[in-house]
Amino acid sequence: EADIYQTPRYLVIGTGKKITLECSQTMGHDKMYWYQQDPGMELHLIHYSYGVNSTEKGDLSSESTVSRIRTEHFPLTLESARPSHTSQYLCASSESGGSYEQYFGPGTRLTVT
Amino acid sequence: GENVEQHPSTLSVQEGDSAVIKCTYSDSASNYFPWYKQELGKRPQLIIDIRSNVGEKKDQRIAVTLNKTAKHFSLHITETQPEDSAVYFCAASRAGGGNKLTFGTGTQLKVEL
Numbered sequence: 001e002a003d004i005y006q007t008p009r010y011l012v013i014g015t016g017k018k019i020t021l022e023c024s025q026t027m028g029h030d031k032m033y034w035y036q037q038d039p040g041m042e043l044h045l046i047h048y049s050y051g052v053n054s055t056e057k058g059d060l061s062s063e064s065t066v067s068r069i070r071t072e073h074f075p076l077t078l079e080s081a082r083p084s085h086t087s088q089y090l091c092a093s094s095e096s097g098g099s100y101e102q103y104f105g106p107g108t109r110l111t112v113t
Numbered sequence: 114g115e116n117v118e119q120h121p122s123t124l125s126v127q128e129g130d131s132a133v134i135k136c137t138y139s140d141s142a143s144n145y146f147p148w149y150k151q152e153l154g155k156r157p158q159l160i161i162d163i164r165s166n167v168g169e170k171k172d173q174r175i176a177v178t179l180n181k182t183a184k185h186f187s188l189h190i191t192e193t194q195p196e197d198s199a200v201y202f203c204a205a206s207r208a209g210g211g212n213k214l215t216f217g218t219g220t221q222l223k224v225e226l
Contacts, residue, residue: 029210040200043157043216050211059114059215094212096121100145102214104156 002027006091006105013081014113021108023075024090032074035061035104037091044088049074050096081112115140115218117205119217121123126193127225134220136203143205146179147214152199160201161188193224 004025013019025032035045035058045058049068063077063085074093078085091105116139126132135154138146147162163170163177163186174193179186190197200221204214 033213040151040153040219040221042193042218043202043214045213045215048211058213062155099160100212101147101159102212104158106156 004091004093004103004105004107006089008108009106010109011112012111012113015082017081019081019110021077021089021091021110023074023076023105024072025074025091025093025105026072027093027103028071028095029093029103030071030096031094032068033069033092034058034064034066034074034076034092035092036062037088037090037107039088047076062087081110083112086112087109115143115207115215116175116218117203117215118205119153119220122218123221123223124225125225130192130193132188132190132193132197132222132224134188134201134203134222135185136187136205136217137183138205138215139184140205140207141181141184142207144208145206146177147204147206148175148177148188149202149204150214151202151219152200157202159177190222193222195224195226198222198224 008020031053035043044060046062047066090107092102094102119136144165149157151157176189203217
């Protein structure tokens with residue numbers, strides 16, 4: 001079934017650790033996005049990609065980095081996690097062309113202690 | 114950049130009543146306005162969207178209206194049911210913006226029995 005997947009779903013990690021949040025989609029979409037969301041609050045775009053080897057920073061400044069080596073894969077990396085990074089991270093994708101709809105993954109809830 | 118304001122932040126209605134959530138946007142070039150529903154612990158899901166060449170769109174109990182002149186759009190839910198309880202987000206996107214969405218701050222809708 002075509003979907004968008006995120007792993008891990010929950011992560012508790014200590015300050016200073018390097019982490020990578022995985023996002024994969026089997027929908028054949030070119031565009032992918034990362035959002036940061038505190039529970040029940042506004043979604044903030046932190047990174048987006050129009051396709052392979054294309055990455056851009058979003059509206060919210062973030063210390064994370066992303067890569068897009070394969071169309072279906074858009075991982076997000078934090079080199080040194082801090083408590084201020086505690087949040088939910090949502091990955092999304094959309095097709096190129098006429099449909100603007102974004103499809104979201106289930107999210108990764110990150111807690112940095 | 115685009116700025117989307119959403120009101121109210123919380124809304125409580127009796128089952129069977131109607132609910133209205135309003136959003137305003139700042140960028141006159143925005144041309145796509147989706148509404149997402151996010152249940153507790155779940156991913157956001159598109160429930161309805163409208164493009165700038167249309168003034169109103171309906172899908173069963175849900176409708177969206179758009180006033181381009183005033184730069185505001187609204188979500189209308191009729192005959193509310195307990196399963197409508199969730200956080201609702203409006204968003205706006207401009208043509209040529211890579212499908213990037215700017216989200217409103219969300220409305221917590223509670224439908225009481």
